[in-house]
Amino acid sequence: MHNFLGKKRITAFLFILVLVTLSVLNMIQSFGPIKQTLTSRDYDISETKGLIHQLDADINEHVFEKFGFVEAYGYLQSLMWKSEENNFEVVKDMEGKLHYTYFANGPTxxxxxSDRVAALGAHLAPQTKLTYVMTPDKYVRGYTTFPEGIPYNYxxxxADGFLANLEQDGIDTLDLREGLLESGIPAKDLFFTTDHHWKIKTAFWAFGQLVNHLDGMYAKPLDPDHYYTDIHNYNVIPYEDIFIGSQGRKAGKYFAGADDFDLIYPKFKTNYSFYFKTGETEAALNGRFEDALLTTYPLNVQGATYDLTADKYFTYLYGNQGIVHVVNKDNPDGLKVMFIKDSLAVPMISFLSTVVxxxxxxxxxxxxxxxxxxxxxxxxxxxxxxISPQDLVEEFFPYGAKN
Structure with a gap:
């Protein structure tokens, strides 16, 4: 009996020691972000809720060895052949690709x-055309299937209803979901496994579809010789097992593995100026496509698998910026265009810069x-x-609202 009680005391002591050690390590890890939040906020009573929310986010984002725990959890889920993690926050389809989804009873x-987009069109100058470009959802109709019990988000x-509303309002639309399975790209390679974005080759295909659509709207074709839309005139640099996307960062690399990434940029001569600004951060660059419009930091950084700044998709146009201005100095007489977009469109826009x-x-x-x-x-x-189907929410349409 004495030995039994002694073992229990030792076990309890070791358990408490582990908890205390982890608590101290977590306090050290999150001390800097918490201090920054506290010193940058005004202590107004109306801000208390927001302050608590931010402090909670600081602590959750700076857990000691956070992604080690994420990977261990994901590995255990994969050993149990599970197709979902964290109460269906991330799920696997029958092919093993990850998805964001939720329980829904029907379309939103x-x-x-769509009325806000129509209001935008009415506000433009008479000579300015408006087109809505619907990028595809990772759930590709006619191909993607979920295991039994996995919810579908509609x-x-x-997106179907949204485009129908736009067409009723006379807004020009391009639905890139159409023809996706006939693009020549194998269906399994249209989207990343661990990320919600399409692959760069899929974005390049979409660039060609957009050019074809515009050629039907303007007397002068953007690419009459089909030179700029021919991928053979571009360098395609493959990087194997290098990318863990936003969904993979939530589930860990042992749940779905890692993705390959193709860097695509022109072989032909290019000359650009590039400017971006987000908040107080701004930068200006000049040079070839690969010098001005690309950043190779995400591809070269070591040991930052789960670091958002190392997201390979943000190689193009430096990711999501508040405002960007790209000038193709070799095509001064081309179209002047503007995109209001989410992240899916970024590489497609990069390639479009070659013909405008x-x-x-x-x-x-x-x-x-x-x-x-x-x-x-x-x-x-x-x-x-x-704006892609998953982002058809008010956050992405902060204009044209009815009073």
Whole structure:
């Protein structure tokens, strides 16, 4: 009996010691972010809820060896052949690709959002055209299937209703979900396994579809010889097992593995100026496509698998910026266009820069100005709105709301 009680005391002591050690390590890990939050906030009583929320986020984001625990948990789930993690936050389809999903009873109502796009169109100068470019959802109709019991979020059906509303309002649309399975890209290679974005080759295909669509709207073709839309005129540099995307960062690399990443940039001569600004951060670059529009930091950084700054998808246009201005100095007489977009469109926009004169890019989440005012006061031939099916929510349409 004495030995039994002694073992229990030792076990309890070791358990408490582990808890105390982890607590101290977590306090050390999160001390800096917590201090920064506390010193940068005004202690107004109305801000208490927001302050608590931010402190909670600081602690959760700076857990000691956080991703070690994530990987261990994901590995255990994979050993049990599970197709979901963390109460269906991330799920696997039958092919093993990860998805964000949730339980839904049907499509989301989006008439208010389509009305905002129509209001934007009415606010543009008479000579400026407007097109909505619907990028595809990772759940590819006719191909993707979920295991039994995995919820479906009706993103595609929501997008269908949204586009139907736009067409009723006379807004030009390009649905890139159409023809996706006939693109020549194997269906399994259209999207990353661990990320919600399409692969760069898929974005390049979409660039070609967009050019074809525009050629039907303008007397002068953007790429009459099909030179710029031919991938054989581009370098394609493969990086194997290098990318763990946003979904993989939540589930760990042992749950779904790692993705390959293709860096695509022109073989032909290019000359650009590039400017971006987000908040107080801004930068300007000049040079070839690969010097001005690409950052190779995410591809070269070592030991930062789960670091958001090392996200390979953000190689193009330095990721999501509040406002971007790209000038193709070799095509001064080309179209001047503007994109209001989410992250899926970024590489497609990069490739489009080869056949136009200027591109303005605005991300509604990070741009603090008046989008409609900017679009109406800037000399533009064409405005594109490109928000993917999963992002058809109010956050991405902060303009044109009815009073």
């Amino acid at each position: 109502y989006t008439k208010d959002l 993103n595609n059906e929501t 004169s200027e591109i303005y890019v605005i991300d509604p989440r990070y741009y603090t100005g008046d989008i409609m005012d900017f679009a109406s006061k800037t000399e533009l031939d064409h405005v594109f709105v490109s």
